[in-house]
Amino acid sequence: MKKYVELSAEVQQAKEEGKAIVALESTIISHGMPYPQNVKMAREVEQIVRDNGAVPATIAIIDGKIKIGLTDDELELFGKSSDVAKVSRRDLAQIIATKKLGATTVATTMICADLADIKIFVTGGIGGVHKGAETTMDISADLEELAQTDVAVICAGAKSILDLALTLEYLETKGVPVIGFETEYLPAFYTRNSEHKLNFSTDSIDVIAETLKTKWELNLKGGAVIANPIPEEYAMDEEYINGIINQAIKEAEEKHIIGKDNTPYLLGKIKELTDGKSLDANIELVKHNAKVGTQIAVSFNNKTK
Amino acid sequence: MKKYVELSAEVQQAKEEGKAIVALESTIISHGMPYPQNVKMAREVEQIVRDNGAVPATIAIIDGKIKIGLTDDELELFGKSSDVAKVSRRDLAQIIATKKLGATTVATTMICADLADIKIFVTGGIGGVHKGAETTMDISADLEELAQTDVAVICAGAKSILDLALTLEYLETKGVPVIGFETEYLPAFYTRNSEHKLNFSTDSIDVIAETLKTKWELNLKGGAVIANPIPEEYAMDEEYINGIINQAIKEAEEKHIIGKDNTPYLLGKIKELTDGKSLDANIELVKHNAKVGTQIAVSFNNKTK
Amino acid sequence: MKKYVELSAEVQQAKEEGKAIVALESTIISHGMPYPQNVKMAREVEQIVRDNGAVPATIAIIDGKIKIGLTDDELELFGKSSDVAKVSRRDLAQIIATKKLGATTVATTMICADLADIKIFVTGGIGGVHKGAETTMDISADLEELAQTDVAVICAGAKSILDLALTLEYLETKGVPVIGFETEYLPAFYTRNSEHKLNFSTDSIDVIAETLKTKWELNLKGGAVIANPIPEEYAMDEEYINGIINQAIKEAEEKHIIGKDNTPYLLGKIKELTDGKSLDANIELVKHNAKVGTQIAVSFNNKTK
Ligand SMILES: [Mn+2]
Ligand SMILES: [Mn+2]
Ligand SMILES: [Mn+2]
Numbered sequence: 001m002k003k004y005v006e007l008s009a010e011v012q013q014a015k016e017e018g019k020a021i022v023a024l025e026s027t028i029i030s031h032g033m034p035y036p037q038n039v040k041m042a043r044e045v046e047q048i049v050r051d052n053g054a055v056p057a058t059i060a061i062i063d064g065k066i067k068i069g070l071t072d073d074e075l076e077l078f079g080k081s082s083d084v085a086k087v088s089r090r091d092l093a094q095i096i097a098t099k100k101l102g103a104t105t106v107a108t109t110m111i112c113a114d115l116a117d118i119k120i121f122v123t124g125g126i127g128g129v130h131k132g133a134e135t136t137m138d139i140s141a142d143l144e145e146l147a148q149t150d151v152a153v154i155c156a157g158a159k160s161i162l163d164l165a166l167t168l169e170y171l172e173t174k175g176v177p178v179i180g181f182e183t184e185y186l187p188a189f190y191t192r193n194s195e196h197k198l199n200f201s202t203d204s205i206d207v208i209a210e211t212l213k214t215k216w217e218l219n220l221k222g223g224a225v226i227a228n229p230i231p232e233e234y235a236m237d238e239e240y241i242n243g244i245i246n247q248a249i250k251e252a253e254e255k256h257i258i259g260k261d262n263t264p265y266l267l268g269k270i271k272e273l274t275d276g277k278s279l280d281a282n283i284e285l286v287k288h289n290a291k292v293g294t295q296i297a298v299s300f301n302n303k304t305k
Numbered sequence: 306m307k308k309y310v311e312l313s314a315e316v317q318q319a320k321e322e323g324k325a326i327v328a329l330e331s332t333i334i335s336h337g338m339p340y341p342q343n344v345k346m347a348r349e350v351e352q353i354v355r356d357n358g359a360v361p362a363t364i365a366i367i368d369g370k371i372k373i374g375l376t377d378d379e380l381e382l383f384g385k386s387s388d389v390a391k392v393s394r395r396d397l398a399q400i401i402a403t404k405k406l407g408a409t410t411v412a413t414t415m416i417c418a419d420l421a422d423i424k425i426f427v428t429g430g431i432g433g434v435h436k437g438a439e440t441t442m443d444i445s446a447d448l449e450e451l452a453q454t455d456v457a458v459i460c461a462g463a464k465s466i467l468d469l470a471l472t473l474e475y476l477e478t479k480g481v482p483v484i485g486f487e488t489e490y491l492p493a494f495y496t497r498n499s500e501h502k503l504n505f506s507t508d509s510i511d512v513i514a515e516t517l518k519t520k521w522e523l524n525l526k527g528g529a530v531i532a533n534p535i536p537e538e539y540a541m542d543e544e545y546i547n548g549i550i551n552q553a554i555k556e557a558e559e560k561h562i563i564g565k566d567n568t569p570y571l572l573g574k575i576k577e578l579t580d581g582k583s584l585d586a587n588i589e590l591v592k593h594n595a596k597v598g599t600q601i602a603v604s605f606n607n608k609t610k
Numbered sequence: 611m612k613k614y615v616e617l618s619a620e621v622q623q624a625k626e627e628g629k630a631i632v633a634l635e636s637t638i639i640s641h642g643m644p645y646p647q648n649v650k651m652a653r654e655v656e657q658i659v660r661d662n663g664a665v666p667a668t669i670a671i672i673d674g675k676i677k678i679g680l681t682d683d684e685l686e687l688f689g690k691s692s693d694v695a696k697v698s699r700r701d702l703a704q705i706i707a708t709k710k711l712g713a714t715t716v717a718t719t720m721i722c723a724d725l726a727d728i729k730i731f732v733t734g735g736i737g738g739v740h741k742g743a744e745t746t747m748d749i750s751a752d753l754e755e756l757a758q759t760d761v762a763v764i765c766a767g768a769k770s771i772l773d774l775a776l777t778l779e780y781l782e783t784k785g786v787p788v789i790g791f792e793t794e795y796l797p798a799f800y801t802r803n804s805e806h807k808l809n810f811s812t813d814s815i816d817v818i819a820e821t822l823k824t825k826w827e828l829n830l831k832g833g834a835v836i837a838n839p840i841p842e843e844y845a846m847d848e849e850y851i852n853g854i855i856n857q858a859i860k861e862a863e864e865k866h867i868i869g870k871d872n873t874p875y876l877l878g879k880i881k882e883l884t885d886g887k888s889l890d891a892n893i894e895l896v897k898h899n900a901k902v903g904t905q906i907a908v909s910f911n912n913k914t915k
Contacts, residue, residue, distance in 0.1 A: 004828055089785030093825035094810050098817060107785070115828070134440050135744050137779040144757075144783055147449075169442040172564075173449055175394030175412070199565070200399050207403060215398030218306055218420070259782075260809070439745050452754075474747040477869075478754055480699030480717070504870070505704050512708060520703035523614055523725070 004096060005115055007057075008069025014055035020301035022049045022294050023068075023113035023121040023151070026060040028286070029075065030084040030103035031264045032124065033279060034271075039079035041283045043072075045122070045290045052294035054301075059112045061087060061095050061102030068116045078103060086260055088141045106153060107145035110223060114149050119212070120300060121153050122293035124286045125189045126225060127263070128158035128167030131249065138258070139170065146223045147174035152212050154226040154293035156285040157187035157194070161245055161266045164194050177215070177224040179208055181292060187229035190236040190281050198227065205292075209299035228292045234284035236277065244273045309401060310420055312362075313374025319360035325606035327354045327599055328373075328418035328426035328456070331365040333591070334380070335389040335408035336569045337429065338584060339576075344384035346588045348377075350427070350595045357599035359606075364417045366392060366400050366407030373421045383408060391565055393446045411458060412450035415528060419454050424517070425605060426456050427598035429591045430494045431530060432568070433463035433472030436554065443563070444475065451528045452479035457517050459531040459598035461590040462492035462499070466550055466571045469499050482520070482529040484513055486597060492534035495541040495586050503532065510597075514604035533597045539589035541582065549578045614706060615725055617667075618679025624665035630911035632659045632904055633678075633723035633731035633761070636670040638896070639685070640694040640713035641874045642734065643889060644881075649689035651893045653682075655732070655900045662904035664911075669722045671697060671705050671712030678726045688713060696870055698751045716763060717755035720833060724759050729822070730910060731761050732903035734896045735799045736835060737873070738768035738777030741859065748868070749780065756833045757784035762822050764836040764903035766895040767797035767804070771855055771876045774804050787825070787834040789818055791902060797839035800846040800891050808837065815902075819909035838902045844894035846887065854883045 007015065014021050024045060029038045046056040058070045060078055067074065078084060078101075087095050087102035089111060095102035104112060106126050113121050127140025140162075146153065158167045164186055171178055178186065180201035188194040202208060208226060215224065229235075248269040252258075257265045270278045312320065319326050329350060334343045351361035363375045365383055372379065383389060383406075392400050392407035394416060400407035409417055411431050418426050432445025445467075451458065463472045469491055476483055483491065485506035493499040507513060513531060520529065534540075553574040557563075562570045575583045617625065624631050634655060639648045656666040667679045670688055677684065688694060688711075697705050697712035699721060705712035714722055716736050723731050737750025750772075756763065768777045774796055781788055788796065790811035798804040812818060818836060825834065839845075858879040862868075867875045880888045 004824070088782070089830070090782060090787045091810065093828060093830055094787060094789070094821045096828070097821040097824040111830070129442070134442075137739070137744075137776045137783070139779070139783045141783050141785050144785060166442045169444070172393070172395060173442070173444045173446050175446050175449060177395045177399060179399070200396065211399045211402040214309070214402040218309055218398060218401070220394070220398055220416070434747070439747075471747045474749070477698070477700060478747070478749045478751050480751050480754060482700045482704060484704070505701065516704045516707040519614070519707040523703060523706070525699070525703055525721070 004066050006065045006067055007116065008067070008071065010055055011057045011069035018305045020054035020294070020297040021057050021118045022054045022297045023109055023118045024056055024058040025106060025109040025123050026058060026078050026103040027086055027105045028124055029078045030081070031086050032267060033282065035079050037279060037283065039075055041286060042075050042079070045286055048287055048290040049294045052291055052298070054294045054297045057116070057118055059104050059109050061100070061104065064096050064099040066096070066112045066115065068112065088260070089145065090141070106142040110145045110149045110151040110153070113151050119151055120293055120297035121151050122289045123153060123155050124282055124289070125155050125157055125159040126153055128162040128164070129170050131163045133163060133166060143167070143170050143174065146171065146176045146225065148222050150216050150221060150223060152224045152226055152296070154228055154289045154296060156189050156230050156289060157227045158189070159263065160188040160190055161249060161263065164188065164196055168196055171225065176222055177211070179211065179224060179226050181208065181226055181228045183227065183229050187227050189285070190230065190241045190278060191238045192229035192232065192235050205295045205299050208296050209303055212300055213303050226296065228289050230281060230285040231288050234281050236281050241274070241278070244270055247273060306420065309371050311370045311372055312421065313372070313376065315360055316362045316374035323610045325359035325599070325602040326362050326423045327359045327602045328414055328423045329361055329363040330411060330414040330428050331363060331383050331408040332391055332410045333429055334383045335386070336391050337572060338587065340384050342584060342588065344380055346591060347380050347384070350591055353592055353595040354599045357596055357603070359599045359602045362421070362423055364409050364414050366409065369401050369404040371401070371417045371420065373417065393565070394450065395446070411447040415450045415454045415456040415458070418456050424456055425459070425598055425602035427459045427594045429587055429594070430460050430462055430464040431458055433467040433469070434475050436468045438468065438471060448472070448475050448479065451476065451481045451530065453527050455521050455526060455528060457529045457531055457601070459533055459594045459601060461494050461535050461594060462532045463494070464568065465493040465495060466554060466568065469493065469501055473501055476530065481527055482516070484516065484529060484531050486513065486531055486533045488532065488534045492532050494590070495535065495546045495583060496543045497534040497537065497540050510600045510604050513601050514608055517605055518608050531601065533594050535586060535590040536593050539586050541586050546579070546583070549575055552578060614676050616675045616677055617726065618677070618681065620665055621667045621679035628915045630664035630904070630907040631667050631728045632664045632907045633719055633728045634666055634668040635716060635719040635733050636668060636688050636713040637696055637715045638734055639688045640691070641696050642877060643892065645689050647889060647893065649685055651896060652685050652689070655896055658897055658900040659904045662901055662908070664904045664907045667726070667728055669714050669719050671710070671714065674706050674709040676706070676722045676725065678722065678728070698870070699755065700751070716752040720755045720759045720761040720763070723761050729761055730764070730903055730907035732764045732899045734892055734899070735765050735767055735769040736763055738772040738774070739780050741773045743773060743776060753777070753780050753784065756781065756786045756835065758832050760826055760831060760833060762834045762836055762906070764838055764899045764906060766799050766840050766899060767837045768799070769873065770798040770800055771859060771873065774798060774806055778806055781835065786832055787821070789821065789834060789836050791818065791836055791838045793837065793839045797837050799895070800840065800851045800888060801848045802839035802842065802845050815905045815909050818906050819913055822910055823913050836906065838899050840891060840895040841898050844891050846891050851884070851888070854880055857883060
């Protein structure tokens with residue numbers, strides 16, 4: 001197994017020094033945002049992690065290896081290349097075996113972080129149960145990964161293109177904790193609130209870190225969702241953004257854009273319809289997640305090292 | 306892991322002497338029945354386990370510990386307190402980490418029993434697929450627990466507020482054995498029968514114990530449902546109770562009582578509408594499960610110790 | 611665990627010599643085809659495996675043992691007996707504990723192959739999500755097995771009596787690779803194509819074997835589907851066979867033939883309505899799977915022994 005995993009110099013050193021490490025995904029760079037904003041965002045997020053006392057490990061697949069921590073050139077490569085596969089759990093072995101370039105989704109970043117024994121992962125939003133999944137069964141592999149892989153995901157909730165009520169039901173059935181940080185309601189990515197009350201909320205980084213420690217010491221397998229709302233000043237107007245999301249979903253349906261192309265299409269369309277304001281919000285929420293996630297990583301590291 | 310688990314003196318001694326142990330849940334006490342019937346029932350059930358040659362281990366979360374076996378005062382506390390959390394898999398780490406009082410559901414009792422290496426667990430009925438789950442995705446975490454945790458649950462079937470056909474389909478997909486004890490049909494909690502034929506029925510305690518032993522020796526992970534119908538003399542009239550269940554479900558829908566509050570609401574409403582007769586039936590079926598479950602525990606213990 | 615598993619002399623010798631071994635199921639013999647074609651097919655398939663450089667291991671349950679490799683008499687017994695249980699995951703422990711005769715489904719053959727450390731398994735088609743499963747929740751245990759047990763299944767896709775779109779969605783959510791061999795579309799059992807494009811296709815046996823090796827070395831638990839279309843010369847006309855399948859499904863619905871009896875009923879009815887031509891196609895696709903599967907088994911064995 002070890003032969004497939006390659007740590008960057010910075011991550012290797014952090015391991016040796018017992019420093020906190022924060023995993024970051026690469027699909028957000030290759031498929032989630034346009035160039036050059038994606039690479040700028042990635043670098044800023046990495047710097048936020050460093051500024052808050054941990055080391056960033058952006059994860060991607062290159063030439064048959066799982067890279068834990070990317071160089072600046074590699075970040076640029078993923079930001080610019082149009083030839084990057086979006087790698088979910090089902091694709092991982094194939095992309096490694098055929099030595100293709102692969103960007104890791106939430107699910108695959110969790111797998112790779114776990115292989116490198118990194119327990120805290122910061123992203124924008126998780127996948128979930130798609131609207132209409134009662135008949136299409138279109139449910140993100142991220143949810144199954146959360147049920148089985150011991151990595152906590154700090155995010156601004158599930159992407160609001162999804163069915164949030166069904167996503168919460170699925171996570172409950174699978175026994176995945178959803179912890180609201182400074183919120184009693186599941187955040188809806190571009191906005192701070194949804195109508196979905198959470199059954200566990202806290203304002204304490206320490207309580208989150210202690211809960212994760214307890215969970216894994218009890219061998220309660222699987223991850224956790226730390227739901228961290230977008231800062232007030234960057235949140236979008238609820239009625240406005242929901243109208244645009246519904247329009248984008250309608251267009252994707254009409255064009256029959258499904259499967260792994262669906263989410264990138266919707267994010268692009270929403271960006272277009274909001275004149276780029278959705279992208280700004282997306283970048284700001286990721287940065288905020290990086291700050292909170294790093295605080296959790298540092299606290300967790302202090303408790304367990 | 307061991308630091309979170311605390312055995313009662315009685316359970317500790319049973320372990321040392323190699324005696325059979327039967328796990329019991331605490332949500333049935335705190336959320337399933339009113340005081341003082343709940344505590345009376347709990348004590349009688351524990352005594353039935355002892356009278357049939359095993360030791361009872363009622364499970365609950367107190368002050369950051371998983372208690373395996375409760376004192377008389379602790380039973381009383383769970384019967385009376387209005388400040389007890391209902392703890393499913395997703396909640397377990399948090400309730401322990403924040404040292405709250407927690408009652409264990411079927412899923413969580415299975416987890417905790419397994420942590421204490423107790424393989425036989427007696428309760429009233431398991432959770433399942435809720436009516437309407439085709440669109441709400443409201444499916445109890447108990448079913449996923451049965452798919453993954455090596456504990457057998459002796460019960461009177463799934464609570465009849467559920468969709469029994471879908472519950473059986475879900476368990477089949479997940480590979481969970483459902484064994485009818487002295488019945489060819491899935492019992493429906495308050496009544497002995499449903500229209501759902503089981504594919505494995507037996508009148509033999511020994512065959513059940515041997516099947517469980519074989520399952521776990523083969524590393525076929527997950528539990529089993531031993532479906533044990535309510536004794537004839539305590540069974541309710543089918544048409545009568547189903548009418549009341551449907552009325553209670555309709556009222557819960559109108560009042561939008563969903564999620565973890567749904568089952569306690571329905572049980573309370575059914576009790577009210579039957580003038581307490583549903584509670585009497587519930588108590589009797591649990592006692593009968595305790596007797597049969599203890600016989601299974603003793604047989605299983607003899608085969609494996 | 612070892613006490614339940616019994617290797618045939620041929621399989622035992624193959625193990626000692628480090629030869630490639632190919633698992634084969636027995637439900638296809640006992641419940642999938644009529645006598646004597648079933649036994650003839652079974653023998654021919656075993657010979658194809660030998661002719662291509664591996665050793666066949668047909669799997670079944672006899673007298674409390676999991677047989678890995680059957681004698682000629684045992685093949686005949688399973689072909690003729692009307693008293694063979696169809697054994698899915700939920701049934702396995704019980705059939706062993708009660709020493710009944712049991713034929714293994716795809717799910718159970720995967721479990722038993724894995725117990726005997728055989729990683730490549732050839733069959734006709736896997737189970738999947740049934741048409742109408744949005745409301746019936748009728749989903750084959752094969753899919754859950756593919757999500758958790760490390761055995762690759764070479765088949766001609768999912769049986770076309772199923773909902774192929776939903777089956778692919780389910781496998782994606784569960785992270786199961788579906789690899790098209792010499793096809794870009796999911797084959798539909800009796801026909802080479804469906805409208806469902808796969809996201810991983812290859813013409814290379816070596817790439818498949820390398821992908822499986824990589825998957826399991828990374829501890830990515832679960833199997834893979836190698837979808838190998840029926841040879842052109844044996845494929846049925848799409849419109850013709852789909853019409854018949856729909857007629858058979860309609861009749862099964864009218865007669866309310868559900869659960870584990872559904873698939874055998876449909877296969878029998880389709881055979882009747884096609885004057886046996888569906889059976890001929892079924893036999894030919896299994897033989898072709900045996901050839902391709904054995905090539906994969908040999909390549910995989912060379913890479914990992
Ligand atoms: Mn999807
Ligand atoms: Mn629920
Ligand atoms: Mn089924």
